[in-house]
Amino acid sequence: MALPINTYRLRPPLKISMERYTKIATLGRMVIPVCIVPPLLQLHGDIDDLVELSWGQRTFEELKKLGVTGEFHVMERLGHSINKKGMHLIGDWIEKLLPNL
Numbered sequence: 001m002a003l004p005i006n007t008y009r010l011r012p013p014l015k016i017s018m019e020r021y022t023k024i025a026t027l028g029r030m031v032i033p034v035c036i037v038p039p040l041l042q043l044h045g046d047i048d049d050l051v052e053l054s055w056g057q058r059t060f061e062e063l064k065k066l067g068v069t070g071e072f073h074v075m076e077r078l079g080h081s082i083n084k085k086g087m088h089l090i091g092d093w094i095e096k097l098l099p100n101l
Contacts, residue, residue: 040070045078
């Protein structure tokens with residue numbers, strides 16, 4: 001499972017480096033940045049019978065070569081699905097990336 005975060009925002013999140021943003025428009029004094037490559041959270045079950053674990057790992061490595069940053073987690077005793085631990089990882093990932101309001 002891949003969960004891209006921060007694909008479209010009017011301003012960059014506070015915890016993400018500005019290097020990953022580019023100026024696409026200037027409206028008066030306001031610059032609208034766009035995240036070029038959002039961080040990726042990829043979870044993969046070690047007993048997935050639909051997508052081989054090596055395929056998921058290789059996909060993540062190829063994406064890293066293209067500039068994608070993020071995390072890859074192998075979920076123990078999990079097939080092609082999600083479990084409570086995975087949902088907690090997703091929740092923590094989102095909270096880490098969202099700015100404080």
